[in-house]
Amino acid sequence: MLITRKAEFSASHFCRAVSLSDDENQALFGEEAHPGGHGHNFVVEVSVEGEPDPITGMIVDLKDLKDILERVIVGPMDHRFLNYEVEPFGKVVPTTANIALEIWRRLEKQFHSARFRLARVRLFETPDLYVDVVQPAQI
Ligand code: NI
Numbered sequence: 001m002l003i004t005r006k007a008e009f010s011a012s013h014f015c016r017a018v019s020l021s022d023d024e025n026q027a028l029f030g031e032e033a034h035p036g037g038h039g040h041n042f043v044v045e046v047s048v049e050g051e052p053d054p055i056t057g058m059i060v061d062l063k064d065l066k067d068i069l070e071r072v073i074v075g076p077m078d079h080r081f082l083n084y085e086v087e088p089f090g091k092v093v094p095t096t097a098n099i100a101l102e103i104w105r106r107l108e109k110q111f112h113s114a115r116f117r118l119a120r121v122r123l124f125e126t127p128d129l130y131v132d133v134v135q136p137a138q139i
Helices: 022-033 062-077 096-108
Strands: 002-013 038-050 116-126 129-134
Touching: 002 062, 002 116, 038 062, 038 096, 062 096, 096 116, 096 129
Parallel strands: none
Antiparallel strands: 002 038, 038 116, 116 129
16 A cells, blocks of 8 residues: 655756756756756655554554655755755756655655555656656565
């Protein structure tokens, strides 16, 4: 079973690869490359996989999950300029894919239970574009 909690944050970014020239960045990222940055209302959906606890009926404590999202994602990223204020985006291009991966990495450290695990991070940059980070199948 999967349970999903959604959170939102507004952040600014621009996308430039430091190893590429200005012209190359412009050709690759277009408007996204402008160093003045621009904002997005990011929506993140975090899915946890597990089975309901036989006593509580809960896969994961939903208040804990909400608190974790607030502490490791919304708090540090909301109303921030990602390139300048949030690591590792001083060096890593804050594309939707890289932001989703960073969110996954931050959350993964918070999930230590044997009963459930982080299963998917879905990050919407716009309502019609999202990236999924998923846990590889267990072997
Ligand atoms: Ni953008």
